[in-house]
Amino acid sequence: MRQVILDTETTGIDPRQGHKIIEIGCVEMVGRKLTKNHFHVYINPDREIEEEAFRVHGISNEFLNDKPRFHQVAQEFFEFIKGAELIIHNAPFDIGFIDHEFALLGAGYPKVADVCGVFDSLVYARKKHPGQKNNLDALCKRYGIDNSHRDLHGALLDSEILADVYLLMTGGQTSLGLANSSDSDSNEDGSVGEIRRLSPERPALKVIRASERELQAHEERLDLIEKKSGQALWRTNS
The missing domain is CATH 4.10.910 (30s ribosomal protein s13; domain 2)
Structure with a gap:
């Protein structure tokens, strides 16, 4: 099963108000193992980035001046995601922007949901952890994932972090090592433990x-x- 963990950064929050995608980051996973195959691009939106959005991702118009327009990367991006299951945190936001960008091209691109499966990790997290914070930072803390290098949002970095969150949250490639409460932080549910990724190259368990x-x-x-x-x-x- 081919899965693509995807994230975007944008000029604002609503494509219907003319906001555009300025960064796309995707990492590929096959059989619940990262393949090191990825798609990453910055995009010149030909419009100003809102100040609130800039405070989130730190990407400036000046930085994007020499970057390609969406129509220049659309086909390569489409081929990368086509047929895969997309794993996205708050999928309606990203899918809405992607569909809008494809529609603006007028080139007959289908809607993303017509050619890809979509797994919304935010919806899954809310069902798994009701009444708790389920943004990416909160999930990293809950599952013991180090995201200290994440000062600002970035599409590729967030996709890589989401891949770790997804694998742990859905129960694969994990190990739970219980520790003493005196030398370990308590989880939000009151349990004490440390969750760590197991190597995907580990030998199969003997039955x-x-x-x-x-x-x-x-x-x-x-x-x-x-x-x-x-x-x-x-x-x-x-």
Whole structure:
């Protein structure tokens, strides 16, 4: 399964008010492993960046003066995401801008959702952690991901961080090592622990199956439970 973790930076918050994309960052993941294949580009929006947006990402109009326009990178970007499942934090925002940019070209590009699957990690996080903060910084803290190098938002950096968050949040490639409360910070749910990524190159876990003797002992134990209680749940649910 090919997945693309995607983020954008923009001149403002609403494409219907003429705001444009100024940065796209994507990292590729296949089989829940990062491939080191990525797409990253800065884009000249041919309009002023709002001050509030600049305070978020720190990208200036002067920096973008010599960068390509969207129409110059659109086909390469489209080919990179086509057919993949996109993982995006607050997907409607980014998808709305991307669809708007493609529509402005008038070149017959389909809507993103017609050629890609979309996984909104913000929606998933809110279901998994109801009533808690679920922005990217909060999730990094919750899952023990070091984002101290992230002073400002950046599309490629945020995509790389989101890839780590996604893998941990969805339960893959993780290890939980419990520590003493005296030398470890407590998580928001009150538990104490340290979560760390396991190497994707680690060998597969060995599967140890029960022997015939162990299976027979198991059945005898279930017989005893049924005799005493009248029911063995392991058998009714099998």
